[in-house]
């Protein structure tokens with residue numbers, strides 16, 4: 001059976017509708033969302049209501065958390081002061097637009113969802129703000145999945161979809177302790193684990209303009225990245241009409257990579 | 272001159288033990304730096320005399336370099352230095368009595384000094400902390416999964432991590448390791464084999480049990496304050 005995993009919708013209704021349509025056309029009914037329903041985009045209430053309507057299980061994203069907590073993402077998550085200013089503006093705009101009911105909905109979203117061997121989170125099991133980049137240290141990546149007691153970790157937040165398999169691992173250790181003079185040696189085998197990043201529906205940053213999400217076959221364990229075209233112009237017009245920074249529209253049109261990503265992506269906000 | 276670090280923790284107000292260690296170190300050859308990795312205070316004893324001595328070393332004392340530990344974190348929490356939080360974990364686990372004993376054991380005049388202590392030091396390629404780079408209360412032991420140890424080392428970007436929280440004395444080296452990584456994204460597939468760089472985690476002990484580290488040879492000695500040197504367990508140098 002196939003399941004679909006979507007992430008980072010970012011209040012882009014035409015993109016969300018197109019992706020849900022694509023999922024429906026494949027006959028998939030099992031969908032999980034990894035959060036960031038809002039932020040940057042012009043239709044926060046509409047996107048939340050669509051997800052609620054369809055009863056799609058959803059984790060809380062970094063934007064969902066920040067908007068309800070009245071927090072701005074800390075300075076460290078922006079690459080420049082200008083980007084930070086824009087981010088704060090989008091945050092304020094979203095906070096003003098959201099209905100009380102939708103804010104409550106975001107506030108009560110869980111940090112993670114577990115289904116058998118699959119764990120679904122927004123950023124990492126440690127934090128909604130931690131980026132698990134595709135080429136991060138392989139042992140650190142494996143540690144995230146292993147310590148979360150999962151076999152497959154589904155995440156988002158980077159807006160770049162990928163599938164990473166970590167296999168055939170082992171670590172050898174040599175131990176001396178105060179209680180004995182002997183030196184002990186042992187080798188520990190590491191389990192095979194996978195990290196699947198669902199990319200972004202509403203704010204792709206993979207270099208193209210298409211919305212992305214992933215489909216996982218629970219029987220064969222195969223994972224496929226899907227790219228979906230949507231009516232970009234519609235979203236861009238809505239961004240301008242809403243008075244949001246025009247660069248948000250420009251970014252969507254150009255599929256600009258890393259537009260708002262911090263320089264040190266491994267940095268975790270300690271706020 | 273040989274460069275050595277003396278690593279001490281868990282004194283919990285015990286000035287006598289601290290003086291014994293100072294005395295030991297005076298007889299130890301080399302250029303010694305003394306690090307006190309937290310838990311200078313605790314609920315069992317009045318800690319004021321030890322704190323006073325750490326802040327105002329005697330003229331022939333080795334200067335102590337201190338960081339905060341789990342018990343310091345508890346008193347800072349309880350005294351309102353960490354916002355609205357209080358020492359709830361301590362209260363739940365050990366009861367109100369222990370919370371009271373702790374706050375009674377330390378004069379308020381020391382709190383600002385405690386609050387100014389750092390979480391850890393990074394010296395050369397070594398991290399010196401109380402618990403782990405993730406949390407001051409995290410126990411790293413001989414039985415902690417190597418993946419976790421590696422992560423805690425990576426977080427501080429160090430090759431050696433000195434930790435005290437578990438009270439254990441050990442020197443665990445990650446000597447070898449490998450993992451194969453395969454990434455598939457919209458640009459295609461890429462495979463990489465990653466190896467474990469040589470790294471180590473060293474448990475320094477607590478109270479009378481402390482550790483001497485020889486910076487040049489990477490040799491650890493697990494010592495007990497006041498014991499003659501022949502009882503010392505020698506480290507495995509040259510690993």
Ligand SMILES: [Zn+2]
Pocket residue numbers: 008009010036061157158159
């Ligand atoms: Zn996002």
Ligand SMILES: [Zn+2]
Pocket residue numbers: 036061062063122128157158
């Ligand atoms: Zn995010």
